[in-house]
Structures are given as structure tokens and as C-alpha cells.
Amino acid sequence: MNTLVVNLTRFGDLLQTQPVVCGLAARGERVGLVCLENFVQATALLSDLSHASGIPGARFLADLDRSWPHALAGCLDYADKVRREFAPDRVINLTPSLPARLLARALSGGAVQGFGLDDFGFGAYSTPWAAFLEATSRHRGSSPFNLVDLFRKAAHLDDDRPSFRLKDPEPAALEALRALLAELGAPPGASPVGLQLGASAAMRQWPVESFASLARHLLDRHGLFPVLLGSGGEQALAEAFAASGVPHASLVGRTGLAELAAAVRLMRLVVSNDTGTMHLAAGLGVPVLAVFLATAQPWDTGPYLPGACCVEPDMECHPCPFGHQCPIGWACREKVRPEVLAACVDGWMERGVWPELPGRGVRLWESVVQPDGFMGLRSLSGHGSGERAVWIGVQRLAWRRFLDGLPPAFEGHEADALTEEFRAGLRTTLEQASALLELLAQQARVLLAAPRPALRAKFMTTWQRLHALFSADQRLCALAHLWLHLSQDEGQDIARFAAFADSVSQLVRALRDLLASRP
Template sequence: MRIVLQNLTRFGDLLQSQPTLAELAGAGHEVAVACLENFAGAAALLPEASLILPLPGARMLAGLEGNWPEALAAVDGFVDRVVRDFAPEAVVNLTPALAARLLARRLCGEDVLGFSLDPFGFRHESSPWATFLEASSANRGLSPFNVVDLFRKAAGVGNGPGRFALRRPEAAALQAAGERLAAGAPPDAAFFVGFQLGASAAARQWPVAAFGQVGEMLWERYRAVPVLLGGPGETGLAASYRQACPAPAVDLIGATDLPGLAAVLCRLRLLVTNDTGTLHLAAGLDVPSVSIFLATAQPFDTGPYREGCLCLEPDMACHPCAFGVACPIGNACLSAIGPETVSRVVSEFCDTGRFAAGAYPGARAWLSAFDTSGFMDMVSLSGHDAEARAVWLRVLRRVLRQFLDEKPFGEPDSGLPALPPLPGDTRQALATLLGQSAELLRLLEGQAGLAARNQAMKARFLATWERIRGLWTGSPYLGVLGRLWMHEAQQASPDLPALLGRIRRYAACVAALAACLDRS
């Protein structure tokens, strides 16, 4: 089958769709990749792509502000070219935005996996996994799954171990990168460590001065030279780094195209980075990393899809913070993880090639590793796996796998290690929340049957539905389930049996969560 894999988001997200692409191609499908025009170079790193279909998204948006008929004609022109050059039989759309849904339907009608629209224009997802992928984006702190695995499941694959492998640079590119690094470093340089100084927002950017202290340690102890990486808009960070650190560094910020960046990464012993697209490029090229997750970023969902990478996040009760909420403590997480901690773990890796369990002052330290089902997981190196957030994420991970696969609930922790006990206050709050949820779902199920025959009961049914939505979306524990509940309700209304089935499915999920709570 000829399939268009459509990912119209950022550079890092596009790269992270490679495991999905590989599984589709491995099943015998011919897969083309539709992406934004400015990320076509990134799509060239996807080895299984039989064709790259660049969409001039920026020009289309600009056209809508000026001459919308011409912009719509450009969309039609893109669709016509795809049909002419590839003749797709299906689309896998991994972008939930309305424009992407419309484009997917325009390309292949109802033969869309992931995000689409039904014949009446209502939002439609092909599976609960796709619905969860969008719903979890607003509750990242409660999402226990790496986005790569969510992409895989939303596309209808992901039933075995995942593997992230981008196209490696050619020998000539690797040689050129090596020569470039050598030319910018002192003659006695021993090896190179990458520093990605920038991030998508200042609140997610570890201080440049802290990077500088790590760079000074590398030079003094190992004669290792940092390589400064980043885009053209981040050249000011290089100047700040030079002021903070007198030790040698190779400044490549704004000086590499994507193939050049890939070649440079392959020449590094280690990458030290914020949560960025460069992190995911390194993971796909099998380059080890130390990544720092600040503000809204957290490693469980956007960490590197490669085993053996170290992820650090502030050891603060408020981390990760919510989206769209101003920090009341002046972004204190920026200084929570000190350069001494990062210098130590970088030095440890340079000496041994691994990261060990132990004390990580100021940080919660997680090591990326695959679980028994082939999903990416995070293993605590700093003893934080017994904290309430970590335990609850583990509970959600076990129960939601069955819920989203739409399988009957068995023993969600059968054959898995026992969960640490939750703190007493957290356990009590969860027991109360899950008890209220079960009662409201039982009430809603009864009202649904009556509402089908009694107009007056519809108002009570809707009021109960709203109480459940409010209970979950306002909860620090079930917010992601509330979003999923909301998203599913926005789809075209099902018939009564389907509606009752949905309510019972949520009731079974709540019961499974309660059972896990009883065993923790």
C-alpha cells in the first residue's frame, strides 16, 4: 500500500516519527513523508521515506492574509502533485491541527489513520491512542509515554520494540566534520563534547554560565573541547559563553546546515543539551547525551528515544510546571541544577562511558531504557522513583496501556515489579478521587439509558457529564484522563450502545487504577 505519513510540526517531532515510518515500511508499505517545506532537510534523514513531499506552509499562510483564493489554489496544487507523483492509498496523519486534518481528508478521504475529520466535519481519531496523543499535550506532566511511542500507536503500529535510527552521514561528510572540528580546536584537543546552549524558550534554557563551568572542567581535566551548537538566531549565546568560559571551544552556532549538524554530532563523544530538536537528532544517530529539562519540559514524554541517556530535571515539587501559567517564583528551576552536578556526571561518562546511580544534588536523574514491551521508559538513578509523582506515572503507564489498546483489564502489574507505596496523603486523595469518579460514572450510565427515552433527563445527564469533566480536568492526578474524556465527547455523537460502552470503558479504567492503588 502507498501511504503518506504526514507530520506538519517541528523539526524534532518530524525526526521522532522515524520509528513509525520504519514499522510501516517494514510491513511492506511504500511510505512518502509530507512535511513543512522548511523541514524537508530533516525529512531527508528518514531512511525509509520513498519520497519527500514538502508543503509550503508559510507561503500558504501568508497568502491567506493577502489573497485567500490563491492560497487555497496552492493547497489544491499540492494535493494534485501528491496524487500525480505518489497516488496515495492512505494517510497516516500525526498532526492534530485542523489544517492538517483537512489536508489528510483531502488527500485520502476516510482512509486516514491518526487525526482526521468525519464526513460531517467532526473531529475524528482512528484510535484512543491518537486521541490521547492530542489530549496529553495539555497535561504533559501526567503523560507517562514517550511521544515516539505515542506516534507509533496513533499510526496503528507500535506492537513491539521501537527503534530510532536516522540516516547516518556519508564518509565524506564525517571526514569534513572532523577536519572542521580539528581546525577550530587547539592541537592537543583530545575529543569533543557538544553543547546545545539554546532552547525553545528562555524558561527552558539552562544558564550559559553553567555550561561555561562544565566546559572549563572538560578542558582542564581531559583537554576535551566543547562544540557550541545552535541556530542562526542563537549567535548571542556563543558570545555569552565566551565571556563565561576562557577555555577553548569550537563555535558552530548558526554555521551548520542540517546534514552538517548530523555529521558534527557523529563526531562527538557526548552531547550536553536542553530539551531541543538537536537532542532527538543525536538520539537517532546513536549519540549519547545529558539533557536538562526545565519549566514545562519533562523527560517521560519528550526524553531521548535511545537507551543509556541521562535526563536531569529540577528536584522541585512544582516541576514540571503547567503550560500557560506564569512562574510565581521567578523561574527558580533555572538554577536548581548546578554546574557541579552536571560537571560530575559528564566527567563520570568520560571516564566510564556510563551514568551511575547515586546522589545528584538539585536534580532528579533518570536513565532512558526500554521496558519489557518495547516502550521507552525512565529509570531513576537518584532514588526519586518512590516519590508520589513517579509512582503515579507508573500506575498510569500500566493501566493506560490496556485502556488505550481497548483490551480487557487484567492484572495491570502482573509480572512487573511491585510499586513503591504512595505517601499517605496522596494515597488518601487518590482513593477519594477514584471513589467519586466511580460513583459519578455509575450515575451517568443510568442517566444515559433514561435520557434516550426522557427529554427531561438529558439535562441531568449533561450535568453529570460536566461534573466528571470538572473533577478530572481539575485534578493533579487525572487531568490527562479529563482531557481524553473531553476530546472523545467532541467527536460525532455515538448511538446509545456506543455511548454506554464508552462510559463503561472509563469505569473499568477507574477500577483498574483503584486496584493498582490498593496494591501500592
């Protein structure tokens, strides 16, 4: 079978498609990939990939400015070309945007797995996991799962041992990078440490001064020679680092994606913001120390590498929502101090493990594979019993079973560490939701017996009240999105809708009971 995967996202997300490609290939399928044209070179880093095609988005936009029929013809010609070259038997779309859904439908000629469209042009989901992936991409703090695991589940993969291992660079490429580093002043035989100064936005960048302070410490104490990584657009950051006077070699703007992979593979350690370079290091098995600032958090976009270390500021406002205008000047960037990262590396270099560091103003996590096969985080700073981590743990248990179509199965102690204030506020919402769901079930039974317009109007009013109730509580935003989209999917059949509403009711009641007040 030929399976075509569509992923029209950025570099790091594209690399995180690797476990999907490997999982499909392990079934004996021939796997192709459609990505943005400017990232098509990155597909050479993916293992088990038989075909890759880059969509010329810039050309389509230029055509659209001239003539929309011409632009549409270009899109259809592109879809025809991909079908001729790869002949997909199945299309899996991992990008929830409308253009990606339209492209996937054009490529498949019919049903699409992951994110699709129905016959009327409305969004459709082949699995609740796809709807959940879309929900958590919109609401920060609502995702308890790593993006890699969400990709796998959206692609209908249930393998317990996913493989996130990119292709190793060719020996010739590694030798060429060694020669380049020597030319740039790296001492012979030095152990290099890669520093990725940039990020997708300035607010997500750890200050250059902090990188320089850390680099000085690593060079003086451990002999780790700093190597700057990044694209040509980050040259100003490299120049600011150079002004610190710390000896280093800069590869910023000197590497394509293949050369960047070779450079990363040579590193003893990569210190990075939440970037594609971080995911590249994880996929190559290179140790990672990553900093997550502003909207970035390690629970969903952290490195998919057991033993990676993730640092985020211990601030009530972190992570902030997308589009947030920070009233305190992105203070999180200064909250993560270089001496904390220095202490992390000291412990790792001297004892081979990341150290426990409580009380340093940060939340420190180590990536670990959980018993269910999903990637999780283990606290190294005493935050594992904190309210945020406990609630994420509750969500992991709740969503994993709900999205797999299984009833809730709490043991009863999972929320014990939550404060009564937290529990009471959420419990009130859940109690109201439970009552509305019971009312909705009664109305559905009446509608089945007598589908009159007046009864349907009452039914829709209750449905809307439930969506508004879920939407009003930030802790239930993901449930609001699922309720909106999945209940609409089932809405053509009242019996199917009633079954879906019953599964939501079971989840709501289980969470309500779990959060019951304790004597």
C-alpha cells in the same frame, strides 16, 4: 501500499517520526512524509523514506492576506500535487491541529488514521492513543510515555522493537566537518564534546555560565574539546560562551541540517537542553546528557536512546505548565549545578556507566527500554520511589491497557509508595466518578428503552458532571480529555457509548481500589 505521514511540527518532533517510518516500511509499505517547508531538508536524515514534500505555510499565509479564495486554491493545488507525485493509499496524520487535520483529509479524500475529521468537521481519532497523545501535549505531567511511543501507537504500530536510527552521514560530510573543526582550532585527534546552548525558549536554556564551567572541567580532566552547536539565531549564546575564555570551536550558525548531523556524529558526547539536536544525537546513536528545565521533562520528550542520561531540577513545581509565569524567576535554571553534570560525565568516562548521585538537588534518570517495549526511565538519584515517579508508573500500567482496549490488571502493590494524602485526594474523586458512571449506565439503559428528551437531558447532565469532575483534578486531565472526545465519538450510538463508559468505569474502579487506604 503507499502510506503518507503528515507531521507539521518542529525539527525534533519530525526526527521522532523515524520509528513510524521504519515500522511502516518493515511491513513492505512505501512511505511518504509531508512536513513544514522549512524542515524538509531534515527528511534527508530519515531512513526508509521514499518521498518527502514540504508544505509552503508562509506562502499560504501571505496568500490569505491577499485573498482567501486564492489561498484556498493554493492549498488544494498543493494537495493535488502531492497526490499526483506520491498517490497515497492511506494517510496517517500525527499532528492534532485543525490545519493538519484539514490537510490530511484533503490528501486522503476520505478517512485518515491518527488525527482526522468527521463528516461534520469535528475532530476524530482512529485510535484512543491519538486522543491520548493530544491530551498529554496540552497537560504537563500527564504523559507517562515517550512521544516516540505515542507516535507509533497513533499510527497503529505495535512492533515490540521500534527502530529509532537515522541515516548515518556520508563519509565525505564527516571529513568536511573534521576539516572545519581543525580550521576552527580543534586539536588534532581530540575527542569533541558537543554543547547545544540554545533551546526553544530562554526559560528552557541551561545558563551559558553553567555550560562553560562544565566545558572547562571536561577539557581539563578528560581532554574533551568543547564544540558549540546551534543555529545562527543562537550566536549571542556562543559569544557569551566565548567570553568565558574556555577553548572551543563554534559551529553555531555554520551548519545546515546535513552538516549538523555530520558534526553530531563526530561527537564523543552531546550535552544539550531539550532540543532537536538532542533528538538528532539520539537518532544517530551518540551518547546524550540532557537538561530539562521549566516545561521540559524527560518522561515524554526525552531522548529515545537507551543509556541516555537526563537531568531535571528536584523542585516541586517542575515541570511547570505551558503559559506559566514563574513567580521565582525560573529558579530551576540555577538549580541544576554544573558540578553535578561534571560528576555524571566523570563516572561515565571512567567506568562506562552513569553514576548514582543522590542528594544533589536534581532528579537524574537513565533511559531504558521497558519489558513492554516502550522507553522508560530508571532513577539514578533515588527518585524512583518518589511520589511523582510512582504515579507515572501507575499511569503507564493503567493507560497502556486501557488504550489498547484491555481491562485493568494491577497486582495491588503499585501505589504502595504514595502518601495517604495523595491517595485520599485522588480516591475521593475516583469514588465520585464511579458513582456517576454507575448512574450514567442506568440512564443509558433507560434511554435505549425509551429515548425521551427529558431522559436525554438528565443523561447529558450526568455526562457533563463527569467531565467537570475529571477536569478539576490535574492528575486526571488526560482522562478528562479522553472522556470529552471519545465519548462524543461513540455518542451517536447509545450501545457503543455504554460500552465505552463501562471501560472507563472499570479503569476508575481499578484505580480507586489500588489507592485504597492501607492499615
